[in-house]
Amino acid sequence: MSLDERIEYLEMKERHQKKLRPWYKKVWGVLLIILGILVLSSIIASSIYVWNQVQVIRTQESADFEAKEIAKITSAIDGRGESYTLGPKDAKVQIVVFSDFACPFCQQAAPVVRSLAKKYPEDVRFTFRNYFFHDNSIGLALAANCAGEQGRFWEMHDKIFERQDSYSALNDDTVKEPMKALAAELSLDSNKFNTCLDEKKYLYRLNDDFTDAEILGLQGTPTWFINRYKVTGFYPEENFINVIDGLLVK
Template identity: 40%
Template sequence: ESFFKGLESKYKVEMKLEPMRTEVAAVGPAKGPEGAPVTIVEFSDFECPFCARLIPTLDQVKAKYGDKVRLVFRQFPLGMHANAQKAAEASLCANDQGKFWEMHDSMFKNQQQLAVDALKAKATELGLNAEAFNTCLDSGKYASKVSEDMEAGTAAGVSGTPALFINGRFINGAVPLEQITEVIDDELQRKGV
């Protein structure tokens, strides 16, 4: 997209091409209203350092755009991260008790503490019902849900994390805020918001 923007400014032309979009279901824990004009679907891994680096950027996006943006979190634990699968499941077990985002933030703040015992300790610290959380995590209740998210991500072209789809427009990696806001502003303009 930056290539086309460079051409537009250099030659004073206006590009009318519709950006490439990939349909990705916006299912999963979310912040923001369902009817928001912009939906960001994030595929992420709790053990990925680049995913942790993207969090402040996404927080800035939510602060700037408020209810114009809905952020949906989908699981994409990478095989190279030993604790990522169980961390993904733990976030969904926490979601059962209405504490997905609290668990999300806690895990990303301390990515070295993602072994099962540490996840159970985090749940207790967050005030979750420990027995219900531990049963959920130990049973693998959400292993298939995590697999479904990974399959959806892979089908959409995700091969690493973080990966964002902003109204279907793919952005790969922990990119600067400006790159994300440029796409959001364009999407809002296209929708007349």
């Protein structure tokens, strides 16, 4: 093969190899790859942004939900401002008790509340709220609230618990007459008290307490919320004193 023929052969071979070059090595192939990378990068960036936004929304929703739940629980503990209390409104230790006038453990707890209220007149505030488990619970609670209408709630509270055993066989209807007799014994306005009791004037208040107790998941009485910390069952006075003193030191 002559030199000219060899040169021509090599040139032809080179042209042939160029035609067989892989697509990704060609100019248009390189451009296509670059374009694909840009599109993919855009998709990934967009996906990351969307994912981040979803997380932000979920976090916010979770925070909002938690805030609403906390507000709901706080409201259920504190009530609507109509409950009877002992102690100053701004007391450092706030104790809310859900109690049942027909509950034996609540009967044990009642004098503890009265004793602690005297021991800490400026530092502790007790709030009495109602929850019901017995046949005469509502009738007794209505009587206490009707006495409260005349400023005598706590006196009626004490008497009902003192004589709880004598009312245990009664129901919400049959307990009315003993409650009317008790009101007369306490020198309440009998006509006003009897009308209040017969009309179940404060049943709405008891319903509010019951609804809040259900929200809080109460399963028994007494249930206490000491600065909104839940304690269930009878709590001896010594235990209360230790807790209260500890809270007052802070």
